[in-house]
């Protein structure tokens with residue numbers, strides 16, 4: 001299914017190779033390789049327990065993978081040779097005027113956000129509930145501000161560089177409050193926002209860190225249809241106008257099929273399908289995984305359930321979540 005003319009083959013922003021993550025005797029991610037195309041919205045899907053969040057946790061530095069390489073590339077058409085040289089060097093990253101490469105499996109979560117430009121949101125919203133909406137966006141830019149202060153008290157009060165950085169942080173926060181329709185709630189505690197608005201605030205907060213890759217863990221969870229449609233518009237805007245690539249985990253197949261340029265399907269920690277939305281939707285292996293049956297039984301189950309060939313709508317037979325549109 002890999003057509004080499006796809007953007008994820010031609011100009012990847014992220015290359016995951018032979019990623020394996022074991023927890024004791026359990027292999028949650030098993031020799032997984034995939035690319036995320038620069039400027040694509042890429043969805044990682046699969047039934048409950050397939051390993052999606054574990055992949056996210058490896059990419060964003062929350063877990064150290066048992067094995068594998070996770071290379072983030074900034075700049076257009078970064079040559080593979082640059083990644084090979086970095087791997088041999090033992091360093092975490094290599095930057096020049098044109099290109100930068102980062103080996104995320106060697107970096108801490110903090111440096112992955114700050115240096116490599118990978119931001120994330122969580123399945124369970126993690127905002128500072130007692131802070132205002134605006135403060136949440138300013139805190140996200142704290143590290144940039146501290147650097148501009150020269151890490152001194154004098155810098156905080158006096159340096160023009162710090163004043164400029166503080167003004168820029170406010171400008172950026174207000175810009176993203178606008179894009180996420182939260183300007184009128186800027187002074188309210190984040191915990192007072194309705195659920196859908198908290199999800200938008202999380203995305204705004206991630207965008208305030210100037211990411212090149214935005215990783216979203218179930219951004220449509222708990223949203224009503226109108227909010228899901230707004231989320232689609234926001235993610236397209238981020239992709240198209242901000243030159244940010246998006247990697248998302250999502251169970252809502254309506255969202256996935258509508259906005260994804262590229263879909264990777266996991267089951268039991270292994271990749272079972274990888275392609276465009278149309279390619280993946282019609283792949284019998286994907287339908288089987290969602291139905292929780294063997295490949296050979298798919299047609300029978302589809303007939304029994306009256307499922308149309310272009311998609312299925314059911315819950316996995318073994319109780320795992322995942323609706324095909």
Ligand SMILES: Nc1ncnc2c1ncn2[C@@H]1O[C@H](COP(=O)(O)OP(=O)(O)OP(=O)(O)O)[C@@H](O)[C@H]1O
Pocket residue numbers: 023026028046047048049050051052053054055
């Ligand atoms: N920290 C951990 N320690 C032990 N096992 C873990 C840990 N994190 C995940 N797992 C196990 O790894 C497997 C994959 O879990 P993971 O959360 O990555 O799946 P998922 O595809 O994100 O599922 P869901 O759709 O339910 O969020 C599961 O069997 C899970 O129990």
